[in-house]
Amino acid sequence: MDTFSRQIEFLEQHSNYARRWLHAQPLWRQWLCEHGSKKIDLRQIQALLDSYKSDDANTVLDEAQFMSHLRLARQQLMLWIAFRDLNGLAELDEVTHSLSDFAQLAVAQSITFIRNDLQPRFGVPWSEVTNSEMPLMVVGMGKLGGFELNLSSDIDLIFLYEHEGDTRGGPKSLSNHEWFTRMGKRLIKLLSEHDENGFVFRVDMRLRPNGDSGPLVCSLDMLEEYLLVQGREWERYAWIKGRLIAPLPGSENYEHCEKALDQLIRPFVYRRHLDYGVIASIRELHAQIQREAEKRSAHHQGRSRDIKLGRGGIREIEFLAQMFQLMRGGTDPRFRVRPTLQVLDLISQRGILPNAEVEALTAAYIFLRRLEHRIQVWEDQQTHYLPDDEEARSRLAASMGFSNTESFMLELERHQDHVMRLFEKAFLLDDGARLDLAPLDGHWEPDPTVFPQASLRWHAWIESSKAKVLPEKSRLIFDGLMRTAAQLLETDEHAALNPDQTLLRFFDLLESVARRSAYLSILSEYPKALVNVLALLRASQWGAQYLTAHPHLLDYLLNSRTEQMLIEQPEAYWAEVKANLNMRLDDVMADGDGSEQAMDILRITHHTETFITLLADLGIGVERALSVEKVSDHLSALADLILQATIERVWPVVANKFGLTTDAPAFAVIAYGKLGGKELGYASDLDLVFLYQAQENDFTAQEVYALLAKRMINWLTAYTPAGSLFEIDTRLRPNGSAGFLVTNTEAFKKYQMREGDNAAWVWEHQALTRARFAAGNPIVGQTFDAVRSEVLRQKRDIEHLRTEILDMRRKVHEGHPNASDAFDLKHDSGGMVDIEFIVQFLVLAYAHEYSQLIENLGNIALLRIAGEAGLISPEAAQQVGNAYRFMRARQHRLRLDGAEKTRINLADDAELVTARAHVLGLWQTIFKVSPDHSGQ
Secondary structure (H helix, E strand, O other), X not given: OOHHHHHHHHHHHOOHHHHHHHHHOOHHHHHHXXXXXXXXXXXXXHHHHHOOOOOOOOOOOOHHHHHHHHHHHHHXXXXXXXXXXXXXXXXXXXHHHHHHHHHHHHHHHHHHHHHHHHHHHHOEOEEOXXXXXXXXXXXXXXXXXXXXXXXXXXXXXXXXEOOOOEOXXXXXXXXXXXXXXXXXXXXXXXXXXXXXXXXXXXXXXXXXXXXXXXXXXXXXXXXXXXXXXXXXHHHHHHHHOOEEEEOOOOOOOHHHHHHHHHHHHHHHXXXXXXXXXXXXXXXXXXXXXXXHHHHHOOOOOOHHHEOOOOOOOHHHHHHHHHHHHHHHOOOOHXXXXXXXXXXXXXXXXXXXXOHHHHHHHHHHHHXXXXXXXXXXXXXXXXXXXXXXXXXXXXXXXXXXXXXOHHHHHHHHHHHHHHHHHHHHHHOOOOHHHOOOOOOOOOOXXXXXOOOHHHHHHHHHHHOOHHHHOOOHHHHHHHHHHHHHHHHHHHHOHXXXXXXXXXXXXXXXXXXXXXXXXXXXXXXXXXXXXXXXXXXXXXXXXXXXXHHHHOHHHHHHHOOOHHHHHHHHXXXXXXXXXXXXXXXXXXXXXXXXXXXXXXXXXXXXXXXXXXXXXXXXXXXXXXXXOOOHHHHHHHHHHHHHHHHHHXXXXXXXXXXXXXXXXXXXXXXXXXXXXXXXXXXXXXXXXEEEEEEEOOOOOOHHHHHHHHHHHHHHHHHHHOOEOOEOOOOEEOOOOOOHHHOOOEEEHHHHHHHHOOOOOOOOOHHHHHHHOOOEEEEEOHHHHHHHHHHHHHHHOOOOOXXXXXXXXXXXXXXXXXXXXXXXXXXXXXXXXXOHHHHXXXXXXXXXXXXXXXXXXXXXXXXXXHHHHHHHOOOOOHHHHHHHHHHHHHHHHHHHHHHHOOOOOOEEOHHHOHHHHHHHHHHHHHHHHHHOOOOOOOOO
């Protein structure tokens, strides 16, 4: 027996439906011989449909003929798919896509047929927006929307149209609603009515607004009002899969209709922040479905035999994927995809679930969907029950490639067990894993001997109006979280020093989110999050305040993968952050003026990445904490990223205003100060200078780039609903506040090189030692680098330079008086500013001889280079470098603890006394004077 004969025999053995049709249509057997080995795609399906058209273009089919042809095409395609699927020639993706593509084309052809019948009698609806004929918009929901149709699927449809009005161009006019209602009814008939050739698809319209009691078709305005007023939680899940299938993608009206629909649906489905409230909602919906499945399958061996709705079934995998889509789709557009397998792949890529778990879910989904197809193809029936009789199960086992029923059932149970376990883990169906929400004992309070201040705060809270107006469920969660947090802090050895302060910080956080149930849900659903929150609150007052101000960051206390990647693969990490940021910005800017949304996205991204850096800094969820230098590197990389993204979104608007091309502008942002030296802190200002490249007398260029700089500053400093980004200081530009906001590179060079009366001061050259190109056009950045190098390599009068720098140091000292007995790590003699001035002197005095000093490598590296060059002793270079690292780390820790002034009593810190002594010694060596900076 040849290969095809074996394959066709296998098809007939495992599908009564196929056997009947091959006997009824003997020519299809030969057709399958010719086409069975070909992969099915959209082009092949279109060719199959076209084969049922008349060769005579003038022939007009009546309705019965059209329906007959459409049904025969459906049966022929089903045989083709079944042949390839059962014989292992087609992947799951080919099967589901082929059926979905056919449904889409069948709907389109039916609409065309109906339109051609209605138009001569009633004209056509007309769109005032596009000034063209208004199409029926058909949304495919469920499996059709997700390109996941099975071999005997219903198709879930919603019929929409753009706006109200009347038809034009016919002898009789209808309202748009009446026209589209007639079209919708006819469309359902053409697809679902049975004739001697069967049907095309069963059509389910129950997902439309108000279900069976609602109108068959509705306008976009009606849909919008319905979603705003009545849209229910389960409809959010349903609309995840919603996809416009008519007009056809690529057709004249598709883009306009798709955009109009997306603008309504996206804000309904996806929240602006991470939405953990969906966990409980999906859990409740799942329980309802399980109860219904149990009723329907009472006569079977158990719910596990319903491979779709039963325990460990297809629906649980879909729910799990949808949970992450609803939670994250508002902040990450990648989660707005529709096919379940794509969502699972994304969950794995993002590290949300371990790869092994995602692989188990993926394997189970493919196994169960293939089994579903084999159950359905036997009689072309929409069923998901595993048959009870042994003969049918044996046949199914063989169709799935198993030698016996026992091994098949073991594999099925293995997949169902995996799904059940992972679903219950994701939704915390084990009641012991979630927070106990039982009402508190009326006499409960934080132990006043352990939590004296928190106990007082608790009594004030329970009597407050804020507590009394909370919904009962939120109040239960709030109370349960307080009790659990107090218990954890009482037994946590790390919190023993000040558990009261930690609980007070937790109180601040809970009060800030008490009316936002999604945030309470994170803490109640995930015990790990609560433990990590308390660790953060204990470790850092600044971190506590930051989380309280931005509670959407709670998500990042659940998964340490991001911090680990930040530590281990920083380049790959920032590349991923950049790609995600650009995708989100492009997503909102594509709809027109999305500048407000883009500004929010920049802020949310900055808050998120700052928080992830903070967690890595504090060692929460990771094995090895970041050093203070690495923290600054990451914060500086983040600022650079935000600056570049801002330029790229602001420039097209400015360019269009002046009628310029939107190519990259000849414009650069130069970072000075902490950002310039890559020593940025969590709340540092940005010292920026804006340069552009053009002819010196090109005043238009100055106007253009000045507007670009102003718009940038507005984007970076404006306070939006998402918060703020940076404080910007531009006073280090030529001539300071009196100078132009933007500077031509030629003028900048002349100013820095002191060519003419308008010249840079020595302190400006000091500042230049820590300046670098941060964002914008790299060519302009290279010009700046060349100017900076030339300026720093000038030969200077060392004595005069020493005098100038001492004078500047004295002025800085006078600007930061310290009347206390404590040592100011930054500004006092022997502190960090002294080290920075030492390095700046070495660079300006000796870079003409030692070009390696020009590199902007940071103070510690430059001290080492100076030691290697013999400008200072290598021992002093190492000692002062270590002192700088030590003081930065102490300053950083004090800032995290909320200190406004970073001052320490020297009497309590011998290590700091030694470090300061090394700085004072090198200062004396370099400047030949005692470093009291008093000027006396």
